[in-house]
Structures are given as structure tokens and as C-alpha cells.
Amino acid sequence: MSVPELITSPQNPRIKNLLKLQQKSAERRRQGLTIIEGQRELTIAHGAGVACPAVFVCSELAGPAREAELRALFAPEPATEWLAVSRAVFEKVAYREGSDGVLALARPPQHTLESLVLPKNPLLLVLEAVEKPGNLGAILRTADAARADAVIICDPRTDLFNPNAIRSSIGCSFTVPTVATTRSELLAWCAARGIRTYAAALSDHAQPYTRFDFRGPTAFVMGTEADGLTPELMSACDHTIIIPMGGHIDSLNVSTATAVLTFEAVRQRG
Structure with missing residues (x-):
């Protein structure tokens, strides 16, 4: 040069x-x-x-x-x-x-749901309406560390390659396929491929995540920091799961919660 x-x-x-x-x-x-x-x-x-x-x-x-x-x-x-x-x-x-x-x-690379090349039992992280680049970046770091197969954003409120998301991900924005799509497209795509969807939400019928087997095709579906998942997406998922809280608070930061669930799936898969 x-x-x-x-x-x-x-x-x-x-x-x-x-x-x-x-x-x-x-x-x-x-x-x-x-x-x-x-x-x-x-x-x-x-x-x-x-x-x-x-x-x-x-x-x-x-x-x-x-x-x-x-x-x-x-x-x-x-x-x-x-x-x-x-x-x-x-x-x-x-x-x-x-x-x-x-x-x-x-x-930045441009991925779509149809362009994703997945193994037989994919591990996917789904975020609904993510709006904080820092949370997106932190979740991408988790996805990279856990060798998740893709991060899918339903109806995003920030672009996937926001410079602050890239900074928070320490470059992992580019190591994990990341797709923006709609709620309806995601659900139809998962159903067609036999991918079980697990909505992480504060709900009366949610069950502790430790009761489930995540060794098959799995998608963890996470909501926003402020509002959680929309009722429409939560009800459309196959299961609703929760991370039991033992203290005074009722929930974790969405990036932390995603890491807990993701590494439980990694542990189960050996």
C-alpha cells in the first residue's frame, strides 16, 4: 500500500x-x-x-x-x-x-431466512423488536460463544449493523448469521422446519426452563427489555419458559437471560 x-x-x-x-x-x-x-x-x-x-x-x-x-x-x-x-x-x-x-x-452480509444453511438440530436465538444496540451486541457475543446457528430479529427497531451494536458485539455481528424478518414469516418458517419455539416470558403458565429438552431443533424467543414479548408472539410459540428468580427482582436483563438459556442448550447437547 x-x-x-x-x-x-x-x-x-x-x-x-x-x-x-x-x-x-x-x-x-x-x-x-x-x-x-x-x-x-x-x-x-x-x-x-x-x-x-x-x-x-x-x-x-x-x-x-x-x-x-x-x-x-x-x-x-x-x-x-x-x-x-x-x-x-x-x-x-x-x-x-x-x-x-x-x-x-x-x-455487512445480507442474510434471509431462506438463505440460512442449518444443521439438523439448529440452535437459534430470536429477538422481537429489539431496540437497544447494546443488547443486540451482547446477544451476538453469546451466539458466537455458544456456536448458535443464527440470530433472527422480528420487526427490529434498530438496524442489525448499527455501529454501536457492532462495538458491543466486539465484531460478532459478522460471525453469526443475522436475519431481519417479520413475526408471521418466522413462525411459518420454524413450523415448516420442525423447529420448536420457546418463548421466554413472565407468564402464569410459564414453566422453568430446566424442565425442557433443548437437544432438538430449538429457537429461544426473547422480548424487549421494557415490554417483553407481544402476546401474539408468545401465544404462537410452542412453549413458554421462565428463569426462576430467587431474589427480589422478577427478571434478568434480556442479554443475560438469553445467555442462561443458550448455554443450558449447549450443556444439554454435550
């Missing part, structure tokens, strides 16, 4: 476009791009085969070792443009404190 000219103005068109992509989900959808910040996240995304049209590096923040590693990582890919930016400009576009001086444009 040749040494690029240093970008020192926040009015540079490339920098202004970064800010638009960072702030506007409509712009991310229109351009088919998102932003990955951080060497670790970028390395994981690159390892998952994500195309990165441009990498922005602040040498002052990144340091020579990190910059050399990234240059080696992207050296075989002439389609990736390398852009150097000043510290003042990078700090304007960075969306987290203590950034390591690395940021990239990425083309």
Missing part, C-alpha cells in the same frame, strides 16, 4: 460521509455500508470475510505496531483503500472513548 495523503479537515467529503453513516440508519441502508471501529472488531470481521472498501487510520493513536498489523492484514486486498487521518479528525468521527485509531467502512 502506498502512503496516503493525511486528511486534516473534518470538511473532507470522506469524513462527512463517515459521520452520516455513523448517525443515520437510512444512510447505512442506502449505501449498503456500516462502520467498524477498533482493531479487534475489524480483524474479526475481516476473518469472517466481510469486505471493507476503506480503512481509516490515525497513526498517532494506532501506533506503529498496530498499523503494521493492519497493513499486513489488508495488503492482499487491493480493493481496500487506506486513508490516513489526523488525530483531531479521527476523534471527531470516533464513536467511543479511548479509541485505538482504527476505523473502517464495511459491507
Whole structure:
């Protein structure tokens, strides 16, 4: 890679476009791009085969070792443009404190229910109307750690590749197939494939999750932090399960609850 000219103005068109992509989900959808910040996240995304049209590096923040590693990582890919930016400009576009001086444009993969390639007994995590990128990112980390086969979002209220979701997932947004769909499409798809759906909800007829066998085709269906699952989706699931609470609170954070259920399925599957 040749040494690029240093970008020192926040009015540079490339920098202004970064800010638009960072702030506007409509712009991310229109351009088919998102932003990955951080060497670790970028390395994981690159390892998952994500195309990165441009990498922005602040040498002052990144340091020579990190910059050399990234240059080696992207050296075989002439389609990736390398852009150097000043510290003042990078700090304007960075969306987290203590950034390591690395940021990239990425083309996120586009999955559909029909394009998913699943084993005979898939383990799926379903989120209804997820709206907090941090929760989505944390659940993607769980999905990656547990080797779940996909994360499916019904009627999402945030785009799946929101930069903050990518940050919270530490790049696992790209290691687990993630699909946006509707409630009706999900239910029909699961039924056609014999996938049992388990609604996690505070309900009088919910049974403790430890009573169930998750070794077959399984989808855990989780609701929002504030409202839980809609009655329509909860009633349409095959079973309603609950994590018994022994203290004063009646529920866990949705990402924590998802982790508990997911790793119970992993334990049962050996």
C-alpha cells in the first residue's frame, strides 16, 4: 500500500460521509455500508470475510505496531483503500472513548431466512423488536460463544449493523448469521422446519426452563427489555419458559437471560 495523503479537515467529503453513516440508519441502508471501529472488531470481521472498501487510520493513536498489523492484514486486498487521518479528525468521527485509531467502512452480509444453511438440530436465538444496540451486541457475543446457528430479529427497531451494536458485539455481528424478518414469516418458517419455539416470558403458565429438552431443533424467543414479548408472539410459540428468580427482582436483563438459556442448550447437547 502506498502512503496516503493525511486528511486534516473534518470538511473532507470522506469524513462527512463517515459521520452520516455513523448517525443515520437510512444512510447505512442506502449505501449498503456500516462502520467498524477498533482493531479487534475489524480483524474479526475481516476473518469472517466481510469486505471493507476503506480503512481509516490515525497513526498517532494506532501506533506503529498496530498499523503494521493492519497493513499486513489488508495488503492482499487491493480493493481496500487506506486513508490516513489526523488525530483531531479521527476523534471527531470516533464513536467511543479511548479509541485505538482504527476505523473502517464495511459491507455487512445480507442474510434471509431462506438463505440460512442449518444443521439438523439448529440452535437459534430470536429477538422481537429489539431496540437497544447494546443488547443486540451482547446477544451476538453469546451466539458466537455458544456456536448458535443464527440470530433472527422480528420487526427490529434498530438496524442489525448499527455501529454501536457492532462495538458491543466486539465484531460478532459478522460471525453469526443475522436475519431481519417479520413475526408471521418466522413462525411459518420454524413450523415448516420442525423447529420448536420457546418463548421466554413472565407468564402464569410459564414453566422453568430446566424442565425442557433443548437437544432438538430449538429457537429461544426473547422480548424487549421494557415490554417483553407481544402476546401474539408468545401465544404462537410452542412453549413458554421462565428463569426462576430467587431474589427480589422478577427478571434478568434480556442479554443475560438469553445467555442462561443458550448455554443450558449447549450443556444439554454435550
